[in-house]
Amino acid sequence: MTHTDTPDTFTLGSRRVKRMGYGAMQLAGPGVFGAPKDRHAALSVLREAVERGVNHIDTSDFYGPHITNQIIREALHPYPDDLTIVTKIGAQRDAQGGWLPDLSPEGLTRAVHDNLRNLRLEVLEVVNLRIMFDVHGPAEGSIEAPLAALAGLQQQGLVKHIGLSNVTPTQVKEAQSVTKIACVQNLYNIAQRQDDPLIDELAREGIAFVPFFPLGGFTPLQSSALADVAARLEATPMQVALAWLLRRSPNILLIPGTSSVAHLRENLAASQLVLPDDALNALNAIGAKGQ
Known part of the structure; x- marks a missing residue:
């Protein structure tokens, strides 16, 4: 049922992962802060994801903080051999849940050790x-210093592969002059397509692109064209938006997040949704119009 142009897997570091993964951000409390209202439901979602073949989970120790990784450990440890857990560092939280940049060598070192401890892993x-030059989006500036600190932790054997998040194309190039980059994680979805050239360049280099907020994030996607295609295909608009991302480029890995098993199943079903060419053309026009 999967379209011939849509491969099921792509390389992430030294692993081959399924392109439909899972993002753990919503397993923490409101605002990605504090404990979830239903810890049992959070554990159930993770176990269901892995049972249904998900082998790429995206997380961070600043979700909660610490709580999301602890829930992942409780739900899934000892981990399946093929499960790839990807984390991110570079920020911390204040007492009110605010997001603070933390790109110092000391902060990055502490973050790596926090992830190792809370996930109960020996290597990430x-x-x-x-x-975090700008919390709200990529901003230019050299990333060589924090990247060198992370590369040092990689040389110590604590980190296998390094990726980037919330970066500009210039910063990706700078990073590649320092170390090998396994993936780039930026804001991207059917309506917000400023990274189109970067995605194509990374695809040529065999590097994964992982869109965050694939469904619009805190301002969910609204589009009459999306709704029309969804109605015609008897799918939800969010399923169509995810299916479009899988068709957009073979190096795109998806990590939609949810704290609901029913919503998880709906997201995973999007990988089986076939988009006819006329539907694809209508969807492609959304980004062009900024609908």
């Missing part, structure tokens, strides 16, 4: 360096 498979 992929660590994304979350650049």
Whole structure:
């Protein structure tokens, strides 16, 4: 049922992962802060994801903080051999849940050790360096210093592969002059497509692109074209938006998040949704119009 142009897997570091993964951000409390209202439901979602073949989970120790990783450990440890857990560092939380940049060598070192401890791992498979020059989006500036600190932790054997998050194309190039980059995680979805050229460049280089807020994040996608296609295909608009991302480029890995088993199943079903060419053309026009 999967479209021939849509491969099921792609390389992430030294692993081959299924392109439909899971993002753990929503397993913490409101605002990604504090404990979830239903810890049992959070554990159930993770176990269901893995049972249904998900082998790429995206997390961070600043979700909660610490809580999301502890829930992952409780739900899934000892981990399946093929499970790739990707984390990110570069920020911390204040007492009210605010997001603070923390790109110092000391902060990055502490974050790696926090992730190792809370996930109960001896080495982190992929660590994304979350650049925080601007909390709300990528901003230019050299990332060589924090990247060098993370590369040092990689040389110590604590980190296998390094990725980047919230970065500009210029910063990706700078990073590649320092170390090998396994993936880039930026804001991207059917309506917000400023990274189109970067995605194509990374695809040529065999590097994964992982869109965060694939469904719009805190301002969910609203589009009459999306709704029309969804109605015609008897799918939800969110399923269509995820299916479009899988068709957009073979190096895109998805990590939609949810704290609901029913919603998880709905997200995973999007990988089986076939988009006819006319539907694809209508969807492609959304980003062009900024609908």
